[in-house]
Amino acid sequence: MCLWTITLRLFRFMNLRRFLLPALVTASSFACICLTAQETAAVAPAPELTLQQCITRALAHNFDLEIQRYAPQIAKDSIDIARSGYQPVVTATTSTSGSHEDATNFGPAFDNSYRSTRVGVTQQLYTGTTLGVSSQLDRSHFKSDPSLITSDPAYDADLTLSVRQQLLKGFGTAVNRAAVNRARLGLDRANLDYKSQVLTVIRATELAYHDVVFSREQLEVRKFTLSLAERFFDEGKNRKQVGVATDLDVLTAEVGVANARRNVLLAQQTVRDSEQNLLALIGQFELDTPLGTMRFTDVDLEAPLFASSYNLAKHNQPDFLSTQFGVAQAKLDLKVAKNGTKPSLSVGGALGMNGRRSRSSSAIGDALDRDNNSWQLDLSLSYPWGQLGDKARYRQSLATLNQQQARLRQLEQSIELQVRSAIRAIETNLESVKIAGQARILSNRLYEAEKLRFDNGLSTPYRVLQAQNDLENARVSELQSAVSLRNSISSLRRIEGSSLQRYAVTLP
Secondary structure, three states, rough: OHHHHHHOOOOOOOOOHHHHHHHHHHHHHHHHHHHHHHHHHOOOOOOEEOOHHHHHHHHOOOOOHHHHHHHHHHHHHHHHHHHHOOOOOEEEOOOEEEEEOOOOOOEEEEEEEEEEEEEEEEEOOOOEEEEEEEEEEEEEEEEOOOOOOOOEEEEEEEEEEEEEEEEOOOHHHHHHHHHHHHHHHHHHHHHHHHHHHHHHHHHHHHHHHHHHHHHHHHHHHHHHHHHHHHHHHHHHHHEEEEEOOHHHHHHHHHHHHHHHHHHHHHHHHHHHHHHHHHHHHHHHOOOOOOOOOOOOOOOOOOOOOHHHHHHHHHOHHHHHHHHHHHHHHHHHHHHHHHOOOOEEEEEEEEEEEEEEEOHHHHHHHHHHHHOOOEEEEEEEEEOOOOOOOHHHHHHHHEEEEEEEHHHHHHHHHHHHHHHHHHHHHHHHHHHHHHHHOOOOHHHHHHHHHHHHHOOOOOHHHHHHHHHHHHHHHHHHHHHHHHHHHHHHHHHHHHHHHHHHHHHHOOEE
C-alpha cells in the first residue's frame, strides 16, 4: 500500500481529512505551478513584435498596396496624353513621279519627271486656334525629241503661313483645357484612392494584430483550464482510491479533461490561422515566418465627440474627397458636351510666297524676296442635321453630373452614420470592458468557492466543472471585449482618416 493511501486513511480515522486534504492538494498544485514557472523562465522570450512594426511592414510589402501604387503613375501619364494634342507636330513628305510617250503622228516623243518635297509644323492652341507653317520645293523636268527641245529642269519653291480659328464649337481655353484638367483631377483621385488603400491596409493590419493577440491569450486560457481539469481529474482518481469518490465522479472529471483538450486544439488552430492572416498582410510568401511576442496596445481614450470626428472625416476621408473630384470631372464633361452642341464655325487665312527658277537655291531665294505672293481667306460652317448624337451626349453628361452629386450627398450621410455608429461602439465597448472584468473576477471567486466546497465534500464534480467553464468563458469574454474596443477605435480612425498621423505615415 502506498504512503499516500496510508496517510489518507489515517486522516480519515482521525476525522481530519475534511480540513487537511484540501491543503495537501493545494500544496501539490502550488508545487506543480512553481515547477511550470521555472521551466517557462528557462526558455528565452521571443522578441516583441509591435503593432507599429507590423504597420511599417505592411506598408512596404502588402500586395494590395503594391498593386495600387501603379494607379497614380498611370493617371500622371494621362495628363501628358491629354496635353499631347496641343504639342507642335512636324511633318515631312516627298514624292517622285514621271511619264514617257513615244513619238506619234500627233506629236514628238517626250519624257518628264516630277519631284516634290514639303516640310511643315502645325500646332493647336488652347484658344481653339490652329497655326501652321510649311515650305515646299518642287522640281519638274521635261525632255522631248532632241531635235526640237533641249532638257530644261525647273524649280518651284514656296513658303506658306496659315491660321484657323474656331468661333463656336471648340472655342476658348475652358473647353480645350478640359481634357488636361480632367486628367489632373484623375491624378488627384488616384492619389486619394491610394491613400484610401493605405488606410484600409492599416485597419486590416490592426484587426489582424488584435486577432493574433486574442487567439494567443485565448489559447493560454484554454491551457489553464486544461491544467485545472487535469489536476481535478488526478484528485478524483486519488479520492476514488481512498473511497471518497465514485466512478461517476472520476468519469465526469475525465470528460472535463477531454473537452478541455479539444478546446486547446481548436485554440491552437485559431492561433495559426490568425498568425498566417497577419503574415499575409505584412509580407509576401512569408507564411511560415515565426512571429514574436505580441500584446494589446494600451487604450487611453475617452469617449470621442461626434462634431470633431465628423469634421475630420469630411476633410480627410479619401472616398469623400475622391467623389468631390468626380463631381468636378463631371462638370468639365458637361461643359465640353454643351459646347459640342454648337455649330462648327471657323475662319481661316493663309499667306504664301513663291519663286520659280532653274536652280533650287535661286527658287528659294526668289520666294523669300516676297515679290511673288498669294493669300487666302475662308469661312467654314458645319452643322449636323438634328444634332442627334451631340444632344444625347449632353443629356448623358448632365445625368452623370446629377448622379455624382447624388452619390456625394449619399456618401456624406453615410459618413455621418458611420461616425455615429463608431462612436456608439466605442462607448459601448468601454463599458463592456469594465463589466467583463468584473464578471471575470466574480467567476474566479465562484470557482474558488465551488472548489473549496467540493474539497469539503459539499459539492459535486459536475458543479466544479461548470464553475471552471464559467471562469473560462468569463476570461474569453473579457478578451473579446478588449478586442472589440480596439477594433472599434480602429474603425473610427479609418473613417476619420487619422490613422496616418497616428502611425506617422507619409505618403509619396
